[in-house]
Amino acid sequence: xxxxxxxxxxxxxxxxxxxxxxxxxxxxxxxxxxxxxxxxxxxxxxxxxxxxxxxxxxxxxxxxxxxxxxxxxxxxxxxxxxxxxxxxxxxxxxxxxxxxxxxxxxxxxxxxxxxxxxxxxxxxxxxxxxxxxxxxxxxxxxxxxxxxxxxxxxxxxxxxxxxxxxxxxxxxxxxxxxxxxxxxxxxxxxxxxxxxxxxxxxxxxxxxxxxxxxxxxxxx
Numbered sequence: 001x002x003x004x005x006x007x008x009x010x011x012x013x014x015x016x017x018x019x020x021x022x023x024x025x026x027x028x029x030x031x032x033x034x035x036x037x038x039x040x041x042x043x044x045x046x047x048x049x050x051x052x053x054x055x056x057x058x059x060x061x062x063x064x065x066x067x068x069x070x071x072x073x074x075x076x077x078x079x080x081x082x083x084x085x086x087x088x089x090x091x092x093x094x095x096x097x098x099x100x101x102x103x104x105x106x107x108x109x110x111x112x113x114x115x116x117x118x119x120x121x122x123x124x125x126x127x128x129x130x131x132x133x134x135x136x137x138x139x140x141x142x143x144x145x146x147x148x149x150x151x152x153x154x155x156x157x158x159x160x161x162x163x164x165x166x167x168x169x170x171x172x173x174x175x176x177x178x179x180x181x182x183x184x185x186x187x188x189x190x191x192x193x194x195x196x197x198x199x200x201x202x203x204x205x206x207x208x209x210x211x212x213x214x215x216x217x218x219x220x
Contacts, residue, residue, distance in 0.1 A: 006092060025092050030064030032085040032101060035078065062099060064089045069096060077104040114162075121158030125151065146190035149183050156180030 009024040041054040058078035059070045064087075073081070080102045081087075090098035098107045128150055159176040 025090050025097070028064040028066070028089045028091060030062045030068075030087040030089050032060055032081050032083055032087055033063050033068065034061040034083065035059070035081065036061070036070065037078075060101070062087050062089060062096075071096060071099055071106075071108070073099070073104075073106050077101060077106055080104050117158040117162040119158075120161040121151075121154040124154040124157045128154075144194065146187050146194055149187040149190065152183040153180060153187065156183060 007024050009026040036059045038057045038059070039054050040057065041052050043052050056075070057072060058075055059072050060078065060081050061068060061070050081104070085101055088100040089096060092110060095110050096108060097110055098105065100106075156176055156179045160173075160180060163173055163176060
């Protein structure tokens with residue numbers, strides 16, 4: 001059962017710790033112990049500052065009766081959270097799936113959701129390879145340039161399948177659908193351009209091909 005649809009554990013119930021047979025979301029009251037900001041920078045190879053792109057990550061350390069963990073949060077939540085603040089933690093199968101501090105709420109996908117996304121994506125790629133084997137079977141077609149877009153399509157399909165099973169924000173649905181549609185459009189367009197290039201090359205080759213000279217027979 002997806003944690004979004006799972007019932008809330010009864011008061012005093014130790015469900016949500018990962019050992020319960022019927023999964024429920026356990027609410028725990030905790031406290032903010034610390035805050036941490038980190039940066040991850042990448043460079044495009046130039047020596048100027050304009051060639052560096054940095055991403056800022058915000059984390060807060062939450063402690064609750066059964067544990068403690070560093071949780072990555074958005075900047076607006078990080079700015080509101082202070083040491084000693086009360087925090088509400090949501091646990092599902094032993095994993096933190098949500099936290100609320102000062103009225104700011106943030107959710108986390110469980111590890112099972114990520115594994116489902118990868119499984120659906122790999123299954124979709126396997127289906128494509130099976131179709132290729134039944135229709136063509138030529139190695140050159142499998143590794144043709146337009147086909148390199150299919151892994152991106154599979155990633156989008158996996159995201160849509162994961163959202164269908166676990167639920168998600170409408171924005172996430174929109175991004176997944178737009179991404180998948182765009183990559184399908186790219187693959188189809190790339191194949192069309194490749195086909196036109198192939199036909200043009202064959203036509204040019206036929207036009208440039210020199211006619212063979214016929215040998216004249218000598219008569220005595």
